[in-house]
Amino acid sequence: MSTRAQQLDEILYPAIEPYRIELLxxxxxxxxxxxxxxxPQGRPVVFVHGGPGGGTSPWQRRYFDPEVYRIILFDQRGCGQSTPSAADGADLSLIDTPRLVADLERIREHLDVVRWLVFGGSWGSTLSLAYAEAHPDRVVGLVLRGIFLLRRWELDWYYNRGGAQNIFPDLFDRYESVLPVAERDGDHIATFHRLLNGQDAPLAQDAALAWTEWESHTSHLLVPDDAPLSSAELAEHRRFALTFARIENHFFVNGGFMRENQLIEDAGKLAGIPGVIVQGRYDVVCPARSAWELHQAWPDSQLLITPDAGHASNEVGTARSLVEATDGFREFSF
Known part of the structure; x- marks a missing residue:
C-alpha cells in the first residue's frame, strides 16, 4: 500500500456496506x-457526486461518521448505476440542472428526510449550490470542495486554450490531439460535442477517452502514474468515459442550463445556512478564484484552502479537511 493510501486510511472512516439499495x-x-x-436513524447527509456524469463509488461513504450519519449516495441521471445510461445513447435532452435539482427533492421526499447536510465537490458543488438556492429550507449546511460555478471563463480556462494548457502542456496536447488540426484554435467544447455525438463510434470513443483522461490526469497536484488495466478494467474504463464525456460536454455546451454567474448572484438565498468550502490551492480544474468569490458572496461560509493539493478529493490535506468539516456538523440540529 502506498504512503498516500495509508494516510487516507488513517483519515477516512472505515469502509462500510450499504444497508439499503434501490432504484427510484x-x-x-x-x-x-x-x-x-x-x-438508519442518524443525521441525514446526501453526497452529490461530480462530473456531471461521474457517478458514486464505495469509498465516498468514508467521509462521514457512520455512527452519526445516515449516509445517502445516489447516481445522477444517465450515469453510474442509474438507467438509462449515456453510454447506451440515453436521451440527453432529459438531463439538465433543473431536473437534477428536482431529482434531489424527490429523493429527499422519498426517504422521508426533513432537512439534510449536503456534501458535494467539483460539479457536485455546482449542483449542491443550485439545490440549496432553490430549497434553502431543506438544507442544514453545505460541505463543498473544488468549487465550480460553471461560468464561461471557467470552461475556457480548462477546456479551451485559456490557461490550464500552460500548466500541463503535454497533457493538453494529448487531449487536443483527437481534434481536427484546423479546429484546434476554436471552441474545443463545441468540437468535442460533435465528435462525441456523431455517427463515427470509434471516433466518439477516442474523443471520450481524451476528454476524460485530460480531467483525470490533471486533478491531482502530483500527476499519478498510470497503472496498467486488465481487459475487463479497460472495457469498464471505456464505457465510463463515454458516459462521463457525453454528459459533461452536454452540460457545458448548454452553459450548465443556468444563466451566467447565477450561483453567485443568487448566493443571498444561502443566508443563514452554514457551510465549509475546501479548496486546493493548486486546483487547475477549478481554480481557487471561484471558491474565493463564493466565500465573499456567502458570509456564512468558512473557506479552507489546502496548501498542498489540486482538485481531487482524495488528496491527503483535502480529505482531512472534508472529514473535519463533516465531523463539525455532527452536533447540528437536523
Whole structure:
C-alpha cells in the first residue's frame, strides 16, 4: 500500500456496506440508483457526486461518521448505476440542472428526510449550490470542495486554450490531439460535442477517452502514474468515459442550463445556512478564484484552502479537511 493510501486510511472512516439499495423512478423513463449506509436513524447527509456524469463509488461513504450519519449516495441521471445510461445513447435532452435539482427533492421526499447536510465537490458543488438556492429550507449546511460555478471563463480556462494548457502542456496536447488540426484554435467544447455525438463510434470513443483522461490526469497536484488495466478494467474504463464525456460536454455546451454567474448572484438565498468550502490551492480544474468569490458572496461560509493539493478529493490535506468539516456538523440540529 502506498504512503498516500495509508494516510487516507488513517483519515477516512472505515469502509462500510450499504444497508439499503434501490432504484427510484423519477419520471421520463429515468431510474436513479440510491444507497444508504451508516446509521438508519442518524443525521441525514446526501453526497452529490461530480462530473456531471461521474457517478458514486464505495469509498465516498468514508467521509462521514457512520455512527452519526445516515449516509445517502445516489447516481445522477444517465450515469453510474442509474438507467438509462449515456453510454447506451440515453436521451440527453432529459438531463439538465433543473431536473437534477428536482431529482434531489424527490429523493429527499422519498426517504422521508426533513432537512439534510449536503456534501458535494467539483460539479457536485455546482449542483449542491443550485439545490440549496432553490430549497434553502431543506438544507442544514453545505460541505463543498473544488468549487465550480460553471461560468464561461471557467470552461475556457480548462477546456479551451485559456490557461490550464500552460500548466500541463503535454497533457493538453494529448487531449487536443483527437481534434481536427484546423479546429484546434476554436471552441474545443463545441468540437468535442460533435465528435462525441456523431455517427463515427470509434471516433466518439477516442474523443471520450481524451476528454476524460485530460480531467483525470490533471486533478491531482502530483500527476499519478498510470497503472496498467486488465481487459475487463479497460472495457469498464471505456464505457465510463463515454458516459462521463457525453454528459459533461452536454452540460457545458448548454452553459450548465443556468444563466451566467447565477450561483453567485443568487448566493443571498444561502443566508443563514452554514457551510465549509475546501479548496486546493493548486486546483487547475477549478481554480481557487471561484471558491474565493463564493466565500465573499456567502458570509456564512468558512473557506479552507489546502496548501498542498489540486482538485481531487482524495488528496491527503483535502480529505482531512472534508472529514473535519463533516465531523463539525455532527452536533447540528437536523
Amino acid at each position: 423512478e423519477v419520471g421520463e423513463g429515468q431510474q436513479l440508483y440510491i444507497e444508504q449506509s451508516g446509521n
